[in-house]
Amino acid sequence: MDKLLYQKTKNYLNYFCKEVKDRSVGSPGNRKATRFFDNTLKDLSWQTDIQKFDAFDWENGGAVLKAASEKFKVFVSPYSLGCNEKAELAAASTIEELANGNFDNKILLLHGDIAKEQLMPKNFVFYNPEEHQKIISLLEKSGVKAIITATDRNAALAGGVYPFPLIEDGDFDIPSVYMTAENGRKLLAQEGKEVSLKSNSKRIAGPGYNVIGIKGKNKSHRIVITAHIDAKKGSPGAIDNATGVTILLILAELLQDYDGNKLIELAAFNGEDYYSVSGQIAYIRANQNNFDNIILNINIDGAAYKIGNTSFSSFDLEASLEKKLEEIIKNYPGIVRGSKWAQGDHSIFLQYGVPAVAISSRWFIDNIETQQITHTEKDNLEIVAPAKIIEIAQALNQFVRKI
Template identity: 60%
Template sequence: METLSEKSNAYLQMLCKCITDRSVGSEGNRVATAFFNDLITSLGWQTEIQEFDATDWIDGGASLHCGSDTFQVFVSPYSLGCEAKADLTCLSRFDELEKANITGKILLIHGEIAKEQIMPKNFLFYNPEEHQRIISLLEKGKPNAIICATGRNASLAGGVYPFPLIEDGDFDIPSVYMTEEEGSRLLLHAGKTVTLNSNSRRVPGKGCNVIARKGNQRGKRIVITAHIDAKKGTPGALDNASGVVVLLLLAELLRNYDGSRWIEIVAFNGEDYYAVPGQMHYLAQNQSRFHDILLNINIDGAGYKEGNSAFSFYGLPEEMESMVRNIISHYDGIVVGSPWVQGDHSIFIQNGCPAMAVSSQWFTDHIDSQEITHTSKDNLEILDPGKLVEIAQALDMFINEI
């Protein structure tokens, strides 16, 4: 019989190597959710599949040139493609965007206005007014296409360099992005005619959440979540195959649960996707039911090979927090971590539910500077499968005591 450690490693292999693309709307994503559903059902859990439409995206590359000079550019995720030839207009500040005539131009956005990833136009959970205004001005201005010169923005865009300033399948102006260094070269050609070819295509697809349930239906719910999707082009080991593995290990540990709580294990689908469709579907279904949730436990970024696992608390009743602190004190590899908001626990916090987030202390301490997530570096080599077993065992102890 396989040990939990062996299962932890096998599940990681399945999610990160056997399945090569878990991005929402892709075939790999559907294979991953089917794997999760089949396995958790075999452990005696009742499951619900929440299906939704989701756009997949095919990146065929892009090219940019001005006269004899060529520039390296990358297709913005989920952008429309284009074959564009127009004069180059360059903007670095919001006030310049307000005043400029950009209609029919190819627009280079750089500098201050490109310092952080612009939230998708229909993203509800965090969408600063400045971001909304930028999108509105671009849509009203109707440039032929947009080129974005960017640096790093780990807190919003992950560890990728350069980062895509625009990642939004609901935004229909074609866009590409480039490094700040390439942007400096391109600035020298302001006012000249440039040619941009972007081979990008949106593909209709499907995705789903998987919700598994067990326990006393009349009791208050403990909702344990982890997102199963990953960015296209990354194995998504830390972000967030490791969280899904914790859900599966915990489901096995709780397979005979007969306590007073209604346990809900949710594989969310969409945290790393512009439209967060799985989260929106769950939110709509539970809009009038958040009051019956005792606690959300969200796992994201767990199992990093260096340092400890970290449990952080958001509005837990004093007695509950004391219970968790006592349990994790028995584990050398788990500590109380600092609060962080870039995860699905924020959905529950915003709806008045106590929450606990489980991650890696190294990751949360470096969330604004790390260079791993959303890149090819997010692979199995950076994980310790044993840490996922330890997290699952601590959560099992807590759930059985509460």
């Protein structure tokens, strides 16, 4: 193994996960990370394009819920507004109860079936079930002063956190907190009685940026290789997704001499773990009429986990590209074919008819419904295998040159 590449890999990972304390969109740390990515690409002789978009950081000062003489442990919902309210506690466990109840000027506990899965933000454009939209609409019309949600686990939508925030939406302005399903059952005994909720939370405006490295000649034949640079607040974001961004930087070095007849873009997207995916929306707007110029997207997310192989999953590749991909996979014993998965930025390109390859860790793909790592403090450098980052970058270097 190239010792210099290995040391650079470790340095990049250390920077994104330790030197930068918070890569959540809108935060100073997030802007520090994007500047570092931009400067590193420039040092490696890549032209860069910066896409700026509006965002905001979120400051969480904690919350206190009191019912009778008891305090209940609650967490502030991400991006929620703060509050200081005393009111009668009401409860709803189904959409029907929410639609038919009188909740005006009350504090509302959502529990049971209605709180089984994280609600999509009200303005989320890629996936927004009618059931979620109806719940949000009913809440906004209900007249409630604040919302408490009691949740269990839902790894597919919310990562490994327990409890998970039912509401994670900066466009939703009713203050909310969340608690465990167990505490929710205890709190339910206080229905009809006065409770008090104080939540210290505020939104802080600050821009975000996508950074795109560009090499090559032909703008009508683009290969776009993507990884999101942001992370959930409170998580080091090692697998999700410092490893992906590090792969982009190692690949940038391996392709430093590239002068081929395809245009290569190395895109650090900024918003995959942000409620409104603002960076991805900014990229779509900038490329609204140019997706037909993209011949392939390669998206990296959740790669280089220490257990198991690397997974290369292909989507809608024509036969010649499938053959080239198969040749590359055969050359690398740590890389295998993976099953199809949708929870990543490659889905954007697929919606626009662009074929894609999604790169992750096979263990994560196989355990996506039950894993308890992503979006938590467990997603740290101890679970990363740096050698796999180099292997992936080397494989992509060969694949791109074959194309």
